[in-house]
Structures are given as structure tokens and as C-alpha cells.
Amino acid sequence: xxVIDPSSPVPPFEQLRTGLVDAVASGELAAGERLPTVRRLAxxxxxxxxxxxxxxxxxxxxxxxxxxxxxxxxxAFDADPARQQLQRAAAAFAAQxxxxxLDADEALAIVTAALRTSGPAPG
Amino acid sequence: MxxxxxxxxxxxLCGIAAIALIALVASRRKEFATSTSYRASVRARLPFGTEAxxxxxxxxxxxxxxxxxxxLLGTVVAAAVVFSSTPLSSSSQFLWLVTLSIFLVVLTxxxxxxxxxxxxxxxxxxAIRVARVQALRVSDYIGPWRRLTxxxxxxxxxxxxxxxxxxxxxxxxDSVFAVLAYAALAFAALAMAGGRFAERLVLAQPQPASDxxxxxxxxxxxADALSALRMGAATAAWLPLGLALTIVGDAWLxxxxxxxxxxxWWGIPALQVLYSLGQGRLPDPLYPDFLRPRANxxxxxxx
Numbered sequence: 344x345x346v347i348d349p350s351s352p353v354p355p356f357e358q359l360r361t362g363l364v365d366a367v368a369s370g371e372l373a374a375g376e377r378l379p380t381v382r383r384l385a386x387x388x389x390x391x392x393x394x395x396x397x398x399x400x401x402x403x404x405x406x407x408x409x410x411x412x413x414x415x416x417x418x419a420f421d422a423d424p425a426r427q428q429l430q431r432a433a434a435a436f437a438a439q440x441x442x443x444x445l446d447a448d449e450a451l452a453i454v455t456a457a458l459r460t461s462g463p464a465p466g
Numbered sequence: 467m468x469x470x471x472x473x474x475x476x477x478x479l480c481g482i483a484a485i486a487l488i489a490l491v492a493s494r495r496k497e498f499a500t501s502t503s504y505r506a507s508v509r510a511r512l513p514f515g516t517e518a519x520x521x522x523x524x525x526x527x528x529x530x531x532x533x534x535x536x537x538l539l540g541t542v543v544a545a546a547v548v549f550s551s552t553p554l555s556s557s558s559q560f561l562w563l564v565t566l567s568i569f570l571v572v573l574t575x576x577x578x579x580x581x582x583x584x585x586x587x588x589x590x591x592x593a594i595r596v597a598r599v600q601a602l603r604v605s606d607y608i609g610p611w612r613r614l615t616x617x618x619x620x621x622x623x624x625x626x627x628x629x630x631x632x633x634x635x636x637x638x639x640d641s642v643f644a645v646l647a648y649a650a651l652a653f654a655a656l657a658m659a660g661g662r663f664a665e666r667l668v669l670a671q672p673q674p675a676s677d678x679x680x681x682x683x684x685x686x687x688x689a690d691a692l693s694a695l696r697m698g699a700a701t702a703a704w705l706p707l708g709l710a711l712t713i714v715g716d717a718w719l720x721x722x723x724x725x726x727x728x729x730x731w732w733g734i735p736a737l738q739v740l741y742s743l744g745q746g747r748l749p750d751p752l753y754p755d756f757l758r759p760r761a762n763x764x765x766x767x768x769x
Contacts, residue, residue: 344678347595366599377601386672387597389589415601444609444749446758 344371347388355390359398367407367418375434378408378416475560479545482564486538493535499528509746510686511757515679522587523683526580530687533580537572562731566701569738570657574698578664581691582671586684589676596675604665604696607689607749612696612741616661619703620654626710627651638717647713650706657702661695668692678754685752690745697741704733 345362347355366372378384381399385392399416402408409419440450492498503524507514514520545564549555554563589595604613627647634644668691675681708730716728750758 344681345597345599347597349592349594363599372599378599379597379601380670383601383670383672384597387674388595389591389674390595441606441751442610446750 345384345388347390349389355388356394356398359388359390359395360401363398363402364407372418373434373437374418374420376418376437377414378418380415471558472556475555475557476549478561479542479549479564482568483539483542483546486535486542490532490535490539493528493531499524499531502531503527506686506746510748511753512679512682512686512748515677519587519680519683526584526586526687529584530577530580533576534572537576538568541567541571559729559731562729562734565731566705566734569701569734570698573738574694577691577694578668581668581687585672585674586687587674587676587680589674589680593676596677596681597673598681602669604669604692606752607685607692608696609744609749612693615737615740616658616696616699616703619700619707620658623651623654623703623705623707623710626707626714629714630710633714633717639713643713647706647710650709654699654702654706658699661699664695665692668695678756682748682752682754682757686746686748689748689752693741693745697737700737700741701734704737708733 345359345366347358347362349355351358353361363372363378372378378399379387381392381395385395388395399408399410403410403416406419408416410416436450436454440447503514503520506523506527514523541564545567548563549560554560630639630644630647633639634641668688671688673681673684673688675684712728712730
């Protein structure tokens with residue numbers, strides 16, 4: 344969830360950019376997940392559409408998000424091929440968890456248990 | 467017999483109008499919306515938070531109630547015009563047609579209209595604002611069976627209409643029945659397409675909110691509007707399905723007994739009951755963190 348505090352000394356643009364980076368880093372926004380449109384996010388947060396567009400542009404330049412034409416803006420997959428594959432699998436897993444209406448914490452616990460039982464990674 | 471049907475239809479229509487008028491008067495009382503909003507709060511497991519929030523929720527509840535009642539009155543007036551000017555007044559199907567109109571107009575159209583016209587909360591320009599980082603879809607608001615029922619019904623209706631076409635080609639049924647089934651299928655397809663368009667409009671509406679609880683309340687009304695749209699599409703899809711099954715059943719099982727009066731109207735209230743189950747609740751991921759049931763850590767589960 345993004346929080347914009349108008350009374351904060353940090354400008355709204357920076358609050359938004361940091362909020363989106365934190366959401367990606369914490370996994371709240373998974374790779375391949377669609378972001379709200381510029382207009383919708385601007386109206387939700389009560390800020391100018393230009394501010395949201397600028398934050399999106401900057402994150403796109405950093406490779407954190409990507410715009411896929413008219414389909415919208417999405418969280419980018421990692422550049423590393425192995426990580427890219429892992430993130431796609433994670434995105435598919437997350438979609439499956441949502442489809443099955445399971446709790447996210449429960450799903451994470453199952454993954455953790457599966458990783459532990461399968462032993463340490465090779466190499 | 468004919469007079470008895472006309473009297474019965476007219477009596478029920480007057481009864482619905484009287485109920486709508488009484489509800490309209492009752493809805494003007496503050497306590498009416500208050501008690502309804504409290505019931506919604508308990509059903510959804512969402513607290514009001516602040517007094518200002520409670521006022522906003524009560525206002526939205528009252529607006530929805532009034533819109534539903536006015537929709538009901540409008541439908542009754544339209545039905546009265548049809549009753550007084552067409553031979554439908556003496557038909558045993560008349561009240562089913564009224565029921566269908568009430569479900570499509572009152573329950574679907576009014577909830578969507580209110581959700582498009584009004585914002586639930588109006589945070590001050592200096593207030594903290596929150597927003598979701600993901601673009602939510604219909605599947606985030608309503609469960610798979612609510613979402614997919616209209617799709618399955620429409621697919622079944624299309625298959626049944628294909629059977630009607632075969633029966634028509636084999637001269638087993640009258641052309642009038644075939645045209646009736648195709649027209650109902652076209653209506654259902656239009657209702658489905660219109661519903662999808664309305665869903666996009668509902669999802670595109672901004673959700674101004676100052677905290678996660680306000681966002682959850684907004685999501686609750688949104689989920690109900692989306693569910694009502696799917697219910698409308700499912701109800702519309704039942705028309706060609708029921709009609710085609712009746713016609714084809716008559717043609718093959720009881721040749722020469724084709725009778726549109728045997729239409730399974732019970733499907734419409736059945737769908738309404740089905741969609742009302744679980745209504746007024748949010749999917750778990752849409753609840754604020756502090757209202758979500760805490761999952762046990764793996765260590766606790768192992769213990």
C-alpha cells in the first residue's frame with residue numbers, strides 16, 4: 344500500500360517513488376504484476392498525474408517497472424536469466440494462490456517447508 | 467379464469483407498489499440507514515473506525531436503498547403500463563417478467579449507477595492518502611463461481627440454441643420459437659458485453675481513502691456492485707438457456723407440445739438466492755492487515 348503524506352517534508356514524487364520501490368523489494372508487488380494507471384493512482388492519492396507519470400518514468404529507467412504498450416505498466420522481471428525464470432515461476436505461484444483464495448502467509452510457509460525438505464541448493 | 471389471472475397479476479403489482487412506497491417513506495428515517503449500515507458492518511466484519519466514516523457509510527447505504535426503491539417504483543410503473551395496454555395482463559407469465567425486470571433493473575443497474583456516481587469518502591486535501599499498488603481485477607473482488615456462472619450459462623445457452631437450430635432445420639419446431647430463442651441469446655450476449663463494460667467503469671473509479679479501513683469499505687461496495695453485474699448477466703443468460711431447453715425438450719421428448727409457458731422461471735429467483743449467499747463480505751486479501759486472521763508460523767504448525 345502506498346501512503347502519501349501531504350504534510351511530510353519529503354515531496355510527493357519521492358514518497359511515491361520510494362513507496363513503489365519498497366513494495367517491489369518487499370514482494371508486495373510481485374514481478375509481472377500490473378500497476379494502476381497513472382490517472383487512477385493520481386486520483387487515488389490526490390496528486391497530479393504528472394507526478395505519477397514522472398515516478399513511473401524514473402522507475403522504468405531503473406528497470407524496476409516496464410510499460411507494455413496499451414496493456415499497462417508492470418513490475419519488470421529481473422535481468423538475470425535464472426532470477427528471471429524464478430520470478431516468472433513466483434508470479435505464476437502467486438496467481439495460483441490468489442485463484443485458490445489461500446492466505447499469502449500460509450502459501451509462504453508451504454514454500455519455506457518445501458525448500459527445507461528439498462535440501463540445500465547445489466553449488 | 468382469465469379474470470382471475472388479471473386480478474391476481476394486478477393485485478400483486480399493486481402489492482409491490484405499496485411495499486415500495488412504504489419502503490420509500492421508511493428510508494427517509496435516519497434509523498433505517500443506520501441499522502442497515504450496522505448490519506453491513508457486522509456481516510462484513512468491518513468496523514466503522516471514526517464517526518465521520520460511519521456517516522459516509524450511512525450516507526452511501528441510504529443512497530443505495532433509495533436508488534433501489536426508486537428503481538423498483540420505476541419498474542412497477544413500466545409494468546403497469548404493459549399491464550394496462552397489452553394482453554400480457556392475462557398471462558400467467560406476467561409476474562415472472564416483472565420479477566426478471568426487478569432483478570435486472572433494481573438490483574443490477576442501481577448499484578452500478580450509485581457506485582459510478584458517488585465517492586464513498588472525501589479526504590481533506592491535507593489528509594494522508596493511501597492507495598493499492600496493484601491494479602485489481604474482478605477476480606480480486608468476487609469468487610470463481612460468482613464470476614464464471616454467467617459464462618457457463620451463456621455457453622450452455624449457445625449450445626442449446628444450436629440444438630434449437632438443428633430441430634428447426636428438421637422442422638421439429640415452429641419458426642417463432644427458434645426466433646424467440648435466438649433473440650433471447652442475442653439479449654444475453656448484449657447483457658454480458660454491457661456488464662463487462664460496466665465492470666471496467668466500476669474498476670476504473672478512483673478510491674480516495676485515508677487509511678486501509680476506508681479502502682476496505684470502498685472495496686466492499688465495489689465487490690457488491692461487481693457481483694450484482696455478474697448476477698444480471700447470469701439472469702440474462704438463463705433466458706435463452708431455459709427457453710432453448712424447453713423448446714428442444716418439447717420437440718424431442720414430447721413432439722408437438724411446444725409451449726413457451728413451460729419455461730423454467732424458477733431459475734431466476736434461484737440465481738438471485740445463489741448470488742446473495744456470501745454477499746456483503748470481502749475476500750481475505752482485501753481486508754486490512756489488522757483484520758486478517760493471522761496465519762501460524764511454520765514453527766507453530768510443526769509444534
